[in-house]
Amino acid sequence: MTFADTLTQRVLEVNSRLCLGLDPRIDAYRDFAHLKAHTLDVLEACADLVACMKPQLAFYEALGLDGLLLLEEVCATARTLGLPVVLDGKRGDIGSTATAYARAWLSGAHAGDALTVNPYLGFETLTPFVDVARREGGAIFVLVRTSNPGSADLQDGGVAEKVAREVARLGEEDGGDWSCVGAVVGATHPGELAAFRQLMPKALLLLPGLGVQGARASELAPAFRSGGLGAVVNASRGIQYAGGLDVQASVRAARAFRDELNATWS
Numbered sequence: 001m002t003f004a005d006t007l008t009q010r011v012l013e014v015n016s017r018l019c020l021g022l023d024p025r026i027d028a029y030r031d032f033a034h035l036k037a038h039t040l041d042v043l044e045a046c047a048d049l050v051a052c053m054k055p056q057l058a059f060y061e062a063l064g065l066d067g068l069l070l071l072e073e074v075c076a077t078a079r080t081l082g083l084p085v086v087l088d089g090k091r092g093d094i095g096s097t098a099t100a101y102a103r104a105w106l107s108g109a110h111a112g113d114a115l116t117v118n119p120y121l122g123f124e125t126l127t128p129f130v131d132v133a134r135r136e137g138g139a140i141f142v143l144v145r146t147s148n149p150g151s152a153d154l155q156d157g158g159v160a161e162k163v164a165r166e167v168a169r170l171g172e173e174d175g176g177d178w179s180c181v182g183a184v185v186g187a188t189h190p191g192e193l194a195a196f197r198q199l200m201p202k203a204l205l206l207l208p209g210l211g212v213q214g215a216r217a218s219e220l221a222p223a224f225r226s227g228g229l230g231a232v233v234n235a236s237r238g239i240q241y242a243g244g245l246d247v248q249a250s251v252r253a254a255r256a257f258r259d260e261l262n263a264t265w266s
């Protein structure tokens, strides 16, 4: 099965378009053991409410070896719970190094089912990621339009559209309804979603920005294709730290986001 098939099946199975971001920050906890227990508790408690799980690698890397071991455990637990794993690494480099990144995060022991990829070094540097994703049945999400306020500095002036056209071109090389080359488009830019959906008809869209960054689920309908398919919307802090460290508050937040998203496309 391809990543797109697995994700689509999961979306339909649990009727959720929500991506659970797990970005544990050490300053929120007494110590590492506390961070680990809470992160795994949130994952297990929210699993039934979400389509997939996205750990941002920086938060685990910042914890050293313990963090990398935790990343492995978080990913293994997610898979046991039926959740596809999108590793948020925003990797990108010259071709030979991109090949190493692709091997590191899309194949082998530490692989995610998908990886976020930064296209800034040029389109030829996407090739190693696309090749490994195709071979392994995984996927990449290319940064097209990021959610942050400063994204306009480099992405305006037709640049985001240029990246989107390359994502679409790569998508055409894949058979089937969905490509293994998806795109990140910030949920904080609702007015641009329809154009990006149209430009990249076969791309799965990953939309971060729900919750703390201020995006609203009710404005995201244009990101979806029919049946509410083809897009997942991420919230990280807005779920994990919804009520301080109260796991039940995380569950309530995830349920509310899931329901708001379902109400928007249907």
Ligand SMILES: O=C(O)c1cc(=O)[nH]c(=O)n1[C@@H]1O[C@H](COP(=O)(O)O)[C@@H](O)[C@H]1O
Pocket: 021, 023, 055, 056, 088, 090, 116, 145, 146, 147, 148, 184, 185, 186, 208, 209, 210, 211, 212, 213, 234, 235, 236, 237, 238
């Ligand atoms: O690739 C991403 O996931 C990403 C892209 C983007 O444009 N904006 C963005 O916020 N993200 C990530 O999505 C998560 C958002 O976190 P919250 O703002 O806490 O929901 C973080 O892990 C970000 O690194």
